[in-house]
Amino acid sequence: MTILRRLVHGVAPRVLWMLVGLLALLLVAPAVLDTYGLSVLILILYFAYVGQAWNIMMGFAGQLSLGHALYAGLGGYVAAGLFTHYGIGPWAGAFAAAAAAALAGAIVGYLGFRFSLAGVYFALLTIAFGEFTRIAFDHLDWFGASGGLFLKVDVAPNPFDLRGGPLLFYYVILALAAGAFLLCRLLLESRLGRYWLAIREDAEAAQAVGVPVLRYKMLAITVSAALTSLAGVWNAFYYNNLFPETAFGMSRSIEITLAPIIGGLGTLFGPVVGAVVLTGLGEVFTSVGDTLGIPGIKQIFYGIALLVIVMYRPAGVWPWLAARFGATERRQ
Amino acid sequence: MTGARLEIAGIGKSFRGLRAVHDVSFAVPAGAIHALIGPNGAGKTTIFNMIAGVYAPDTGSIALDGHVISGLRPDRVCAAGVGRTFQIVKPFKALSVLENVTVGALHRHRELGDARHSAEGILAQLGLYDRRHQLAESLTLPDRKRLEVARALATEPKLLLLDEVMAGLRPTEVDVMVGFLRELNGKTGLTILLIEHVMRAVMALAAEVVVVSYGEKIAEGTPAEISRHQAVLDVYLGEENAA
Numbered sequence: 250m251t252i253l254r255r256l257v258h259g260v261a262p263r264v265l266w267m268l269v270g271l272l273a274l275l276l277v278a279p280a281v282l283d284t285y286g287l288s289v290l291i292l293i294l295y296f297a298y299v300g301q302a303w304n305i306m307m308g309f310a311g312q313l314s315l316g317h318a319l320y321a322g323l324g325g326y327v328a329a330g331l332f333t334h335y336g337i338g339p340w341a342g343a344f345a346a347a348a349a350a351a352l353a354g355a356i357v358g359y360l361g362f363r364f365s366l367a368g369v370y371f372a373l374l375t376i377a378f379g380e381f382t383r384i385a386f387d388h389l390d391w392f393g394a395s396g397g398l399f400l401k402v403d404v405a406p407n408p409f410d411l412r413g414g415p416l417l418f419y420y421v422i423l424a425l426a427a428g429a430f431l432l433c434r435l436l437l438e439s440r441l442g443r444y445w446l447a448i449r450e451d452a453e454a455a456q457a458v459g460v461p462v463l464r465y466k467m468l469a470i471t472v473s474a475a476l477t478s479l480a481g482v483w484n485a486f487y488y489n490n491l492f493p494e495t496a497f498g499m500s501r502s503i504e505i506t507l508a509p510i511i512g513g514l515g516t517l518f519g520p521v522v523g524a525v526v527l528t529g530l531g532e533v534f535t536s537v538g539d540t541l542g543i544p545g546i547k548q549i550f551y552g553i554a555l556l557v558i559v560m561y562r563p564a565g566v567w568p569w570l571a572a573r574f575g576a577t578e579r580r581q
Numbered sequence: 582m583t584g585a586r587l588e589i590a591g592i593g594k595s596f597r598g599l600r601a602v603h604d605v606s607f608a609v610p611a612g613a614i615h616a617l618i619g620p621n622g623a624g625k626t627t628i629f630n631m632i633a634g635v636y637a638p639d640t641g642s643i644a645l646d647g648h649v650i651s652g653l654r655p656d657r658v659c660a661a662g663v664g665r666t667f668q669i670v671k672p673f674k675a676l677s678v679l680e681n682v683t684v685g686a687l688h689r690h691r692e693l694g695d696a697r698h699s700a701e702g703i704l705a706q707l708g709l710y711d712r713r714h715q716l717a718e719s720l721t722l723p724d725r726k727r728l729e730v731a732r733a734l735a736t737e738p739k740l741l742l743l744d745e746v747m748a749g750l751r752p753t754e755v756d757v758m759v760g761f762l763r764e765l766n767g768k769t770g771l772t773i774l775l776i777e778h779v780m781r782a783v784m785a786l787a788a789e790v791v792v793v794s795y796g797e798k799i800a801e802g803t804p805a806e807i808s809r810h811q812a813v814l815d816v817y818l819g820e821e822n823a824a
Contacts, residue, residue, distance in 0.1 A: 440691055440692075440693065443683065443687055444687070446676060447676075450674055451671045451672075451673055453635075453667075454667065454732075455673075455684070456654070456655040457633060457667070458684055458736050459659035459685075459687075460688075462656070
């Protein structure tokens, strides 16, 4: 009850109803969407979810990670490995995945924060960890090494093993995205979240008013890593294959950061709006590219579009939209 | 909120061989207001940073009500009951004035609602209540100075360290701040140590003044005594009189 009260505290009824309406729409959407429509919606929710997880670190606590593929990749590999070798389902595997990612986050965080690596230097550290984990996985036979790890697909649909069609994955990622949204709202409206914001704004001033800065930064990276790992688990079971090249690759890390940057760092709706914009643009440019028959045109358009958005809406699309429609959430 | 006694015994600090502070001792009794003055670069802020836990002193010790606080991290020093402001103000720029002070209040009030309530009371005392929803970055310098004080007070300290909070204020604003601090001290018995260049404020507030020059204490006494002290006149007030 208190949790529920805290969730809705200070939220305009109009916004609440809009959110409930949106959730209801998303719940019934598969009934009206075709396979293509559903796959696009799945992508949007996936990016909204990982974006939300990454935003905890960058948007809330102000720590730039450009190596979040590390946590998604670890999550995917741990759950897929347990399932492939021991038949342990991903619902249980998710806990192991989250624990592994949280541990990895704690190691990266401790090295970076304890020794006061700030800004780009910390970002370089996160990239380094992602990259050498990728190289390590190229040689770990238990995880299929560079040849890849493949999940069994010729089995009967079983939600408990996350074996099934797009519909199953749609509802799982919807639950994750909605859950992460609510969790982030709760975190922000608590001492923990306020301390993160204070650290983001000025760590020295935060410490002077009693914030144990190292501990709260460590919390940010472990929570963010654990949440990101669940996206990795989902991803592994959705695509049924894992390669170190893609799972831990730099482009995966960058991809994770895009929705919150485009949508609005440090806001709850930013990652969601950013995911809609990015996926929408991606799909449009793919079809344009297909129509024109020019390979690679999608990437060029996509890059230009991102450039334009970042140039003209540096604070993100959501704060601008919110101001236009008179909503009140500004960058927290 | 009651005051605590601050006792500084023979503290020293060097940076890469450069002696910033050497063998400084003084005490501030519980509930008193003392000032720390001296020319630029004398080591005043370094002394503050040692009290606040930013640096551990190389030698000597610092105690609050008999408990040694030197060597503790800044957040632990805050928990021990020391609030401080920064000479170069450090507001949480993208947060509102109220949220800035709320972060300070969260130190003693775990619930966000309670902390906010406490923060509102402090903002009202400092005349910032009407600006509570403004972003901190939109405040003028005098208001930012006030915000520094408000945020430090929100942690409910027993000792308040004020680093040049009068600098940049107009004389009338100085008088308002002086009045506020005196009232706060009178009502709560909070111990205050201030670094200040604005003599008007030092004379009006401080019961005793400690003068440092080149990292060493050169004089200590009431404002009246200090203003007649030859060594002080030479290194500090002399300069100002000549200017």
